[in-house]
Amino acid sequence: MKQFDFEEERVKQEILKIGARRVLIQFPEGLKPEAPRIAKTIEKLGVLPIISADPCYGACDLATADAESLGVDLVIHYGHSRLVKYERFPTIYVEARATLNVPSVVEKALPMLEKWRKIGLATTVQHVQTLDEVREILTRQGKIVVIGDTGRLGYPGQVIGCDYSNAVSIAKDVEAFLFVGGGQFHALGVALSTSKPTVVADPYDGTAVSVDKDAEKVLKQRWAHVQEAKKAKTFAVLVGLKPGQKRLEEALRLKGKLEKKGKTTVLFVLKEITPEALMEFPSVDAFVNTACPRISLDDAARFRKPILTLNEALVVIGELSWEELCRKGLLES
Numbered sequence: 001m002k003q004f005d006f007e008e009e010r011v012k013q014e015i016l017k018i019g020a021r022r023v024l025i026q027f028p029e030g031l032k033p034e035a036p037r038i039a040k041t042i043e044k045l046g047v048l049p050i051i052s053a054d055p056c057y058g059a060c061d062l063a064t065a066d067a068e069s070l071g072v073d074l075v076i077h078y079g080h081s082r083l084v085k086y087e088r089f090p091t092i093y094v095e096a097r098a099t100l101n102v103p104s105v106v107e108k109a110l111p112m113l114e115k116w117r118k119i120g121l122a123t124t125v126q127h128v129q130t131l132d133e134v135r136e137i138l139t140r141q142g143k144i145v146v147i148g149d150t151g152r153l154g155y156p157g158q159v160i161g162c163d164y165s166n167a168v169s170i171a172k173d174v175e176a177f178l179f180v181g182g183g184q185f186h187a188l189g190v191a192l193s194t195s196k197p198t199v200v201a202d203p204y205d206g207t208a209v210s211v212d213k214d215a216e217k218v219l220k221q222r223w224a225h226v227q228e229a230k231k232a233k234t235f236a237v238l239v240g241l242k243p244g245q246k247r248l249e250e251a252l253r254l255k256g257k258l259e260k261k262g263k264t265t266v267l268f269v270l271k272e273i274t275p276e277a278l279m280e281f282p283s284v285d286a287f288v289n290t291a292c293p294r295i296s297l298d299d300a301a302r303f304r305k306p307i308l309t310l311n312e313a314l315v316v317i318g319e320l321s322w323e324e325l326c327r328k329g330l331l332e333s
């Protein structure tokens with residue numbers, strides 16, 4: 001997979017520096033095909049690599065407990081920037097920066113940005129190194145380019161599925177966003193969190209498209225889920241067991257608030273939140289997901305009952321209006 005930089009030399013040096021004998025390597029879904037090859041390069045150092053084959057969607061999901069139980073010396077986490085502040089375990093991050101051609105797809109996006117002069121940029125960690133070049137391309141077209149940096153994430157302009165603060169912080173200063181990256185999820189997140197027109201320049205498939213219609217569709221679906229949940233009598237508040245997703249205190253507070261509104265409420269803890277797991281509880285009318293917001297959004301159609309984000313649950317209990325929620329952002333924690 002030549003599209004990504006796996007920093008093999010740095011990884012080798014880090015392993016030798018630590019003197020690790022056994023390492024656990026963890027990859028997000030799209031990069032897993034590379035895992036056996038990388039494991040073999042590590043093995044050549046006389047070190048035992050063990051591949052975590054479980055799903056991994058973010059740096060919130062460090063395989064710390066597995067590392068402890070396997071007695072490894074080091075976790076090597078690929079594909080994400082550091083998120084958990086104080087790892088309980090020696091961990092190195094390999095961000096797997098993409099080596100794709102970004103300028104050509106940005107050129108394709110230009111006609112779609114014609115109407116606006118002030119443009120905000122956002123991207124995932126795989127492409128943060130391209131933002132200066134993207135800025136130059138837009139500036140040459142007479143645009144004013146703004147890149148947000150709240151310091152919450154590793155890099156200016158970076159967004160992750162549950163943190164769009166860099167985009168939100170500049171929303172008032174721009175007329176539209178250009179998101180550089182693959183797929184629609186993060187671009188939709190930018191549109192839903194900022195309420196600004198958003199164009200995605202996708203260097204993986206070389207296309208540039210607006211996500212505005214999809215964002216509208218998602219908003220309508222979420223509104224329908226909130227309305228349905230208002231009728232629910234029994235709620236389950238879901239707490240994720242992945243290290244960076246566990247929000248037990250928020251879940252407990254919400255349980256108290258739902259009960260005050262006369263709703264029967266139970267707490268569920270799960271490692272993986274799947275429709276199959278929740279289907280085992282037919283007496284529950286609606287779920288509130290305090291773990292990864294991506295689950296509520298991406299898989300909504302597969303869950304047969306509303307699976308609200310924390311902020312959507314606040315709309316159900318009347319603590320937040322729908323309009324305030326849209327301003328605050330559907331996906332923000």
Ligand code: SF4
Nearest residue numbers: 057058060161162292
């Ligand atoms: S909680 Fe979800 S959106 Fe946030 S980093 Fe983890 S996987 Fe990504």
